[in-house]
């Protein structure tokens with residue numbers, strides 16, 4: 145037998161930052177005390193710094209979807225006309241939330257693996273000037289594609305519509321200039337590039353969005369963002385917070401600040417490039433070659449090989465957990481994540497595992513060919529750094 149360490153290589157949950165886990169041991173803390181208020185204020189202030197915005201930033205006790213739902217229920221009114229950019233399972237979630245709250249949504253649909261072009265958003269806004277909001281994913285984790293939210297922001301910010309960005313896997317994997325580009329609501333989640341377990345969601349909220357909240361009439365109670373903002377102002381959360389995760393988040397944010405958010409993004413981008421070059425060197429096709437994001441790389445399984453077999457092989461042979469496709473993409477693609485606490489050594493491992501698995505399943509590849517492609521990306525990126533190597 146071999147020892148098989150578990151490696152979590154999915155786009156949420158992601159590998160955990162060990163000092164953040166250790167910080168969770170201080171959880172015997174009451175949330176209506178000065179000790180907690182100090183922690184909460186520091187965490188909110190770090191989060192704001194890492195997100196790089198002057199807008200208000202709030203933390204919610206929920207997975208990312210709770211923050212998505214709250215962005216509909218707090219800033220819109222029944223029957224509001226909105227545009228939903230839908231390029232995958234998470235875009236479809238925006239559509240479902242809009243429907244649940246009685247918003248009048250125009251869905252701009254892209255095929256899985258493609259994205260909605262900004263021009264289409266422009267055309268839809270021109271066709272319906274009364275549009276109150278535009279919803280999109282910065283990074284569509286189900287397909288691995290990334291939207292051009294910068295161009296979209298420049299279009300939407302010229303209108304009365306709020307630009308609502310699910311950046312749950314966008315934060316920490318792509319540049320997102322919230323204030324400079326004019327993104328009204330930007331949503332994040334703890335189990336993605338923030339390197340801690342699931343259970344917290346974040347939002348940044350612009351002045352334009354707060355002004356809208358005053359007249360918005362959709363019902364909400366637990367996710368009352370105006371109330372949450374007021375309480376955050378005095379260092380508290382509206383309801384009992386997930387204290388252990390706040391401790392973890394505070395520690396992870398200290399680390400992200402020390403690395404630099406731009407470096408965290410660059411790390412994800414480099415690993416994404418290494419992954420793409422490796423799988424292409426092995427003769428596999430990318431699922432979203434036109435607009436690949438850096439949170440996760442979706443790869444088409446070879447003909448006649450179910451991607452579920454590859455996922456299972458990763459788990460059985462190496463205890464490595466990678467993601468299958470979702471919905472109709474299940475069995476067709478597999479997804480390798482590289483957001484948050486991932487490094488080159490993780491990628492060397494996952495690509496060499498992939499080579500073994502392909503060989504064992506009737507798709508012969510030369511050992512080391514994919515790994516060499518990653519090593520080349522490492523060597524090129526290290527030029528000028530102290531760890532520069534020649535290969």
Ligand SMILES: *Cc1c(COP(=O)(O)O)cnc(C)c1O
Nearest residue numbers: 156207208209234283285312313
């Ligand atoms: C993970 C993720 C979500 C949120 O999912 P939860 O399970 O609610 O945390 C939403 N959008 C995207 C793009 C995601 O990757």
